[in-house]
Amino acid sequence: MQNEAQRRFKFSIVLSTATISLQEQLIKDIYQVSKLMNYPVHPVLAKGRSHFLCLDRLHTHYNNNPPSWVKDLEGLNGDRSELVESFPELDEKWEKVNVKKCKHRNCAFYEMCDFIHLRNNIAQGNSVIVTNHDQLIANEKLKMQDRRPLFPVDTEIIVIDEAHNLEEKARSSLTESWKKSKLIYLLKVLDRFLRRSPRYNETRKQKDKIETELNKFFQELLNQCVSQQSSHLKAGLETNRYEINPEAITNLIALKKELNDYNISAQLLDTTSEELEASTTAIEEFLTFIEILKQNEHHIIWIEQVGKLNSHNITINSVPKNVNEEIANYFFEEDKPNTILTSATMSTEGNDNYDRYDYLVNSTGLDFLKYSQLELANPLKSPFDYDAHSLIYIPDHLPKPIHQNYETFREKAIQEILLLIQLTEGRTMILFTSKEDMNFVYKKLVDEQLPWTIFVQQDGSSQNKTKTAFQEDEHSILLSSGIYWEGIDIPGQSLSNLIVFKLPFPVPDPILNYKMSLFDSDGFDKVMVPEMITKLRQGVGRLIRKESDKGIIAILDSRLSKQANNQYRVPVLNSLPIRNVTEDFEEVQIFTKRLFQTQFIK
Structure with missing residues (x-):
């Protein structure tokens, strides 16, 4: 054989x-x-x-x-x-x-x-x-x-x-990105070689002018990001992608001739250097990028935040639409x-x-x-007994997590979280789509002086280290976002209570806006809902990781309740493997008591 x-x-x-x-x-x-x-x-x-x-x-x-x-x-x-x-x-x-x-x-x-x-x-x-x-x-x-x-x-x-x-x-x-620091560095390299040129006084003035215009351009991009970010945060939304004002692109296009002339001056130097050649080639690539911005009918253009929001940490980006x-x-x-x-x-x-x-x-x-x-296989059923081991809870009394009452939603959600955590004596992971929400809830829970350890995801820390600490401390609580929605495996009783702070709708950005524009009025249902469902299913999948796992899932978003009557309620619930759904907290108490053969609420 x-x-x-x-x-x-x-x-x-x-x-x-x-x-x-x-x-x-x-x-x-x-x-x-x-x-x-x-x-x-x-x-x-x-x-x-x-x-x-x-x-x-x-x-x-x-x-x-x-x-x-x-x-x-x-x-x-x-x-x-x-x-x-x-x-x-x-x-x-x-x-x-x-x-x-x-x-x-x-x-x-x-x-x-x-x-x-x-x-x-x-x-x-x-x-x-x-x-x-x-x-x-x-x-x-x-x-x-x-x-x-x-x-x-x-x-x-x-x-x-x-x-x-x-x-x-x-x-x-496929995305091409340009950062101010990279462009300034390239100009400095060219300036170092151009010092040998008899036209150095002229080229130096060219460089200073180009740097000044680049600083103005990226400052304008920053201003646009700050304005859009403020609107997003008020609605409890976080994104690192922002729309770009066409006027800003016009200003950059106006700089193209000056930059091209400066680059040609460096290319004409009677010098052989890999560094110089690489730098002039990079400038040529940026000039081509500007041309894409000028004729952008085949590309999506946006600003992206990389790290703390300032002019050094934003990029201008382009990607083909197709x-x-x-x-x-x-x-x-x-x-x-x-x-x-x-x-x-x-x-x-x-x-x-x-x-x-x-x-x-x-x-x-x-x-x-x-x-x-193309062969499309029938989706396979899970081997886990979700009906016997799990329940979804949707509190219909919470305010909708939307802009006009977002702060009220967060305060009410805290009270719901406290009830749920007490129900399972910790053993809880809370998934967020916003780090600002995550940090808000963390501070509130710390103020409650709960008897259980609270872990919160930290930027730059090892996810395995945090995950292991949560898993080993059975009664602990983990607040997380991003990477914890998928690919994290925490079997056992340490994770018996999964709380989804709100439905993980993606934040509209230039890429999603383009995708939605392809469907006219159906863009939300054709793009945003499928994206949300995919992420929600990944998150829900963190609870049951082996046959003996059991627990509850709370989705603190009343937009999914019967009363809200949103048309995506049925597709969302049908996409999840758990069929037991309730909007009554007493049913959650009864289910939890039966599931764990103990009374968690004293």
Whole structure:
């Protein structure tokens, strides 16, 4: 049987999923299956370059005089997850010493580089490669550019897990972004070389003028962000994407000739330098970007906040409108490997599979395939006994979480949260779509001096460390957002009470506004509701992770109640695996008492 299997499967398979934790679990599963089948495979965990230490950058960071502990790194795996446990000094410096732009064979540390060893390992055929969506898309882009791909050329099957994220990942890879600091840096590089020119006084004045106009431009972008952010926060919404005023683009277009003339002055220098060539090339790319802004009928343009809101932390961005076509080109052309998309949340309620997968099919370019090329599988039922082990509670008496009464909603929601937490004596995770809401609730709960530990997600902290602490302290409470909506596995009684602060509708931004515009008056139902349902299903999926898990889910959003009578109520509830739904807190008390065979409320 082994010889037959080896003859039949002489090719590579690429498995792509969303998080490192899922990738590491897949590697363990592959080894287990391989052992059970008595069939040897070559699995490779293909982490991105940013996960690896760059010895060249490390020595540069310390001016080639590194501290003594650097010698202890020799012979160790260059993976961050393994290094920082023994060398915590590396963690805070990681962004300065990890692999960015690899020199390959021109690097003095080439032979001992673990990133290079991984690249060589990946390139072997007859392998099972486990990677993330970013690297998978990067591989397809390289192939389309006739460049050496990351993954084996004998790849015949691609499996994309968590496929509901595919559109966003593809859009991210196609986005072009420009930051003020990058442009100012490029101007300084050109200025350094132009000092040798007899026209330096003239070019210096050009540079100063361009810098002044760039500062004005990004300050105007900042003003627009602040204005829009203020409106969002009043409604309890958070976003890092903002609309851009066309007048601001006009001002940037007016700068194009001055910038082009300055760049040509640098290109005409009788100097050979890789740094100069790279900088003038980058300026040319920015000039092309300005042209896209000028003729933007095929692109979406927006401002994005990266970090604390100031003029140094905003970018101007552009992405093609036809992301679905690009995805189809990457994965679904006739000469591409067979591709399997999987996710527990990529289908919704529908009369048939074309209805159920409608949003995914349209947003990922699957609709460009011929009928014979596309097979839509029936969604599989969960093996868990949700009816016996879980209940959804929707408090219909809470104010709607909308702009005009948002503060009232938050105060009333706190009271509901306290009742629910007491019901299960902690053992609670609360999911938020807004960090401001999360911090507000955290302060209120701390003021209550509850007898249980309260954990709150921290920016930049390890999610595994926080998750483990919550899981080990059974009666604790965890307040979280973002990454905790999906890909987090917390089985057992530590998570017996999942509270969704409000329905996770995405905040309207230029990208979503464009997508909604394609459907005229149905944009909200065709885009915002499916996006919300996908995220809600991911969040709800955190509660039941194994057959013995049990608990309650509270969605503190009265827009989902019977009384509100919103047309998305039925599709939302039908998309969730839990059929027990109540709006009566007494039923929640009875259910919880029966479920845990104890009376939590004294």
